Amino acid sequence: MHGDSVPDSYVYVTEEGVARHYADGSVAALAWEDLAEVRIEGGSDADILYILLDHDGQSCVVPRSAVDAAFLARLRYLPDFDPERLGAAVNASAGESVVVWRSPEPPAPLPDFEYD
Secondary structure (H helix, E strand, C coil): CCCCCCCCEEEEECCCEEEEEECCCCEEEEEHHHEEEEEEECCCHHHCEEEEEECCCCEEEEEHHHCCHHHHHHHHCCCCCCHHHHHHHHCCCCCCEEEEEECCCCCCCCCCCCCC
């Protein structure tokens, strides 16, 4: 059978967040308001990954092949986001992981515990 192969995932960027839908039906999603960190994991130009993390360590991984102008524009709206740092990280050598943005807001404090 000839034709286009089915991609292993689709990435949707909305005003609310990012969602990656995998071929097996699973979904990894992250709301922009919950975003705590953006990392770039380098390899060859074709396999660069944008790793989005929340304060609880949940992630949504966006491959470079799924990155479009809407995704990059939304990153630029993050407080104190530095596009030059992003560009440098994307051009980093293979195998590196570079944090390009962290939320200026600290994670929510742990609840107060009462000790006897």
